Amino acid sequence: MDDLLDVIEQEEKHYRKLIGLSTDKKNAIIKGDIRTLEDITNEEQDVTSILKNLETKRSGVLADMADVLGQDAETLTVRKMIDLLEKQPNEQKKLSDLCDRLRHTLDEMSAVNEQNRVLLEQALEMVNFDLTLFKSLRQAPETANYDKNAYNTGELLGSSGFDAKQ
Known part of the structure; x- marks a missing residue:
């Protein structure tokens, strides 16, 4: 039980570090x-x-606990473990409080990550806008020149905006 509590505490601590980052x-x-x-x-x-x-260590600890308790290791979760500890209220409360704290931390991390996702999308939109603007500034408009079949030749004006040879 102490191993499980220790692993979950370490997970919560590292998720807190991720929130800071x-x-x-x-x-x-x-x-x-x-x-x-x-x-x-x-x-x-x-x-x-x-x-x-x-996470791997927590899964291993839960598998070991499942063997001791005669439970299926594949289906034993921390929440299920809390339910199984009804005859040990102190351990049940510790594990429950720790899980709630971890859940709150994960929700907070999710919110910060969502903010970062929106900011990155906006930054990419701005970069795309800048690139499009830059390309359009460097591109001259097509001339209205036609070939003998009355098709537009697609010739571009010179890249400078002013022709001094007139």
Whole structure:
């Protein structure tokens, strides 16, 4: 039981760290600081790797607990474990409180990630707008020249906006 509590506490701690990194990421997105964004992303990958290992460890602890309790390891979840601890109210309360805290942390992280997603979409839209504007500034309009079959030749005016040879 102590192993399960310890693993869940560590998971909650690392998700809190991810929330901090995501908040820093939000500020970097707003400032357009690509270098900082890259550094934060690398740190997030490290924390995510740790979380993946903790998830594997939690699954192993639950499988061990399922064997001891005579439960199916595939279907035993932390919530089900809380229900099974009805005769041990202290452990049940600890596990329940810890799970609620983790759930709250995950909800908070989800909200911050949603904000970052919206900010990134807006930043991409702005970049696309800037690229389109830049392309249109460098493109000259087509001339109204036609060939002998009355088709537009599609010739472009020169790239400079002023012709000094007139």
